[in-house]
Amino acid sequence: MAQLTRKDLTGFLARQGILVAFALFMIGFALANQRFLDVDNVFGVIRSSAILGIMALGVTFVVIGGNLDLSVGSMMSFSTIVVLDLHDKLGPTLAIPAMFALTMGLGAFIGFLVGYLKLNSLIVTLGMLSAIHGLTLTWSGGKNMDIADKEGTWFSVFGQGSVAGIPVPILMFAGLAVVLSLLLTKTPFGRKVYAVGGNGTAATFSGVPRARVVFQTYLISSFCVAMAGLMQASRSLGSQNTVGQGMELEVLAAVILGGASLLGGSGTIFKTVIGVLILGFIQNGLLLVGLEFYVQYVVTWVIIILAVWLDIAAKRGRLWSPIA
Template sequence: MTDTPQKTSSGGLNKAHVAQFMARQGILVAFILFIIVFTMANPRFLAVDNILGVIRSSTIIGVMALGVTFVVISGNLDLSVGSMMSFSTIVVLDLHDKLGPLLAIPAMFGMTMCLGAFIGFLVGYLRLNSLIVTLGMLSAIHGLTLTYSGGKNMDIADKEGTWFDVFGQGVVFGLPVPILIFGLLALVLGLLLARTPFGRQVYAVGGNGTAATFSGIRRARVVFLCYLMSSFCVAFAGMLQASRSMGSQNTVGQGLELEVLAAVILGGASLMGGSGAIYKTVIGVLILGFIQNGLLLVGLEFYVQFVVTWVIIILAVWLDVAAKRGKLWSPIA
């Protein structure tokens, strides 16, 4: 079945086809309408510098969303990425002055991925509920971050004598380095998910874990690796955040888990598992970023973004469920 509405023999649009089209492409239709409205309200919305600024500001959310895409497709959730990003940011800033950036970066990656491995062990091998585990880890990692930092914020002492700022502030071939890192990660992880046996196993586990197990797929191992992938991306995001500001509050990632999840769902990944793609997640990240930017350009306060993000999550989940049943409305309603 195509994604465009089909006409009936009488020339009219079939209601079922329209419903299925809206269920599959409703978010994109809404995004196009947002662009039209924002451009009419403020012509600067489509300016090149604004577009690059939006993409650059979305890279941290985007990098985390790439890893969470693996987790969601495998049929699980990860609500710990926000607090884990705070942890990785604080750790790399602290170790930068103690060990230097060349050692601080791999040390931070190792510590962050240990947290991801622990979550993967609990969800994958012990079969604990991912929502409960990651919700608990959200608080636990936040407490770990405060303990590590002594409740204080972190800053790099010698900001002029380090090359660490290249990750968050550098420019190559006229493009900000964070955008290049985001694009490269999206390309590599997209190929991993779409073109490798591991990627097919992720889809199989998320689509039907029991059938995947009987097919010889080691479900626990796949889930474990998905959480390890998620923590790897979080470490990248923490490095970008630390490099961008060369200092950070110890709560810098608080609340970002909802934005990350919203971006992944907007990209078409189903909360029920088994569907989604990296390139679609990138589209979801950009949709969320441009909508938030448009709200600011039309004069709305930044805190309106929180309400809009909630509305977008509800809309995306509704359209996801509607796409599976072929109707926008429940037949029981």
């Protein structure tokens, strides 16, 4: 049997260190509180993580394609407010497709700026974060939104319903993850996304329509945001107009934790799901052991730094910089 070398161990930690840390977190939280691994608690964590998870699935396509999307938090606020407002004006049957069209219109605009005009995705989506937030406040008149007849609508099924004892949000999250995983791994489009993110210039010379692929990744991301907004609105049948504010950080953290490289060209939907669950269970565990909710923000920051470090370490084959 080959002897495990220090280089092998370093490489393993660079690739899988975050999973080792997650396992240690899970063991520690389970020992600290017996409720942590209770079935109801596990289902509750996955259910509460579904909105973040659905958004992260879409952003995975954007990141693999070599770009960023920091507008998803504000866009989720927009989609939530719009569908709640249109619910009372048009009814849920028309409000849902109208909200999807408007949200994906924003995604198409971002995709056009980044894909066809080749503007920097960080700058574009950072600017759109503020612009969409302003659009949301304008639409709502600066007020929160509530459905008038909460008892007489079937709209609540997306956030509150269940099928065979399994909450609908979990089913929606799992179903979308399966569909997008097949799209990414089993179709020519998926291979083009990896090619564009891995080496955009080479992909272009190989005949891959780089601008169109980038444009389509932002459409997918905005579709996922619209689904998340639908679920958020359905969960409470009302919402603040800043409900998605700050979620872009958590979404990006989940995607990076799942192994998607900020440099583009790598990542999977399955690992993004794992990244989402890592964040969800760590936050739940912190609350169960008695730490205040705001500690989550510090822990999330630490996890992001750790994930980026491990991502760069995996690329260069060592945990520490070769330049001392």
